Amino acid sequence: MAEARPTLGMLHAEARARLAQAGIEDAALDARLLVEHFTKSSRTDALVRPELEIAAPSVSALDEALARRILGMPVHRIMGQREFYGLTLGLSDETLEPRPDTEILVDLVLGEARQEGGEDRPYRILDLGTGSGAIAIALLSALPSACAIGADISEDALATARRNADMNGVGGRFVGLRSDWFSEIEGRFDFIVSNPPYIREHDWKSLSREVRDFDPRKALVGGVDGLDAYRAIAQGCHGHLATGGRVAVEIGYDQKEAVTRVFKACAFRRATAAKDLAGHNRALIFHAEKTP
Structure with missing residues (x-):
């Protein structure tokens, strides 16, 4: 039997x-x-x-x-996948697992886009350190006339991002590009967005094992003070912002003033800040002091 x-x-x-x-x-x-x-x-x-x-x-x-x-x-x-902003995204070894905190950044950018010109405007978006493509794909899903470049140094991450863009119906408006920050970037963009590495070196070992052992370290650790990536972005984006363009970044819960100082030193002013559900500062948008 x-x-x-x-x-x-x-x-x-x-x-x-x-x-x-x-x-x-x-x-x-x-x-x-x-x-x-x-x-x-x-x-x-x-x-x-x-x-x-x-x-x-x-x-x-x-x-x-x-x-x-x-x-x-x-x-x-x-x-091998996670829901983000109502989308299903595949994961791979060299992509961060997208988390709800990053949805705060997407909300912030969409709010600016809707206020600036509406959802149907053909925005150009650059997502630096795109990983799984979460930010760019979420923005493209909400902005039907926008296009985006997702830049990353990892070919594994870029392949994952391209698959995710195709799977979520925005592959025709998404380009994955291997670039170390702005090294291979050409053109100007209405929004430059990033969830960059921002964990301080000495905080690495205190992370939960789920993060420390399974998320790629290079996508998390931002140098001794956690600000290396913000410096690279602030110093490099002036030549790639369209007139009136904005830079939007996710930050650590205690980095609002430090990141603001980095961008201020590069002739940006903070326009908007947003908090996560726990009440922590989580995302910032900056405008250039002078238009390009």
Whole structure:
């Protein structure tokens, strides 16, 4: 007699128990996400069809995923994707995992775009250190006439960003370009945006293992004081801003004044600041003191 297959309800219960026993902080949420992903089921399925039998390959894949989570791998890295600004973005080894804090930067830029000329204006956007392409793709999804260049030094990241742009229907307006900041950039842009490395060197070891062990270090650490990337951006963007153009950057929670000083030294003035849901300063927009 054939052995009965595990049911969806059984898998949810087992996954929660395994992660909780291993001390995973968000065991219930992580278990649900992993079960849904690897069994291709939904929350509704878990509620109305807990008796649904799951095939052996899915059970095996889930078992391996739970083992990786117990070893510290973030749940979205295991799944290979993450939701950002209502979009699904693929991840790779050399891309940061996009996080809700970065949505604050997208909101800030969209607010400026809508105030300046509306959503249908053909804005040109440059996303420095594009990684998965999260910022550029989110902006393109909301600005149907805009186009964007996503610049990065990592070919792996650029390949991921291009796939994400295609997957989210904006590939025709997105160009991935290998460039060390502005080294290969030509032309002028209405918005130069970036979530640059801003962690201080001495803070690296204090990061959670999910970040320290699985996000690429070069995309996180911004030198001894965390400001190296901001200096590179502030010093290089004057020659690439269109008239009235803006520079928008994500910052660490305590970097508002330090980053403002970096841009002020390069003849920029801070126009707007935005806070995250925890009340921390998270994104800044700057205008050039003089138009190009």
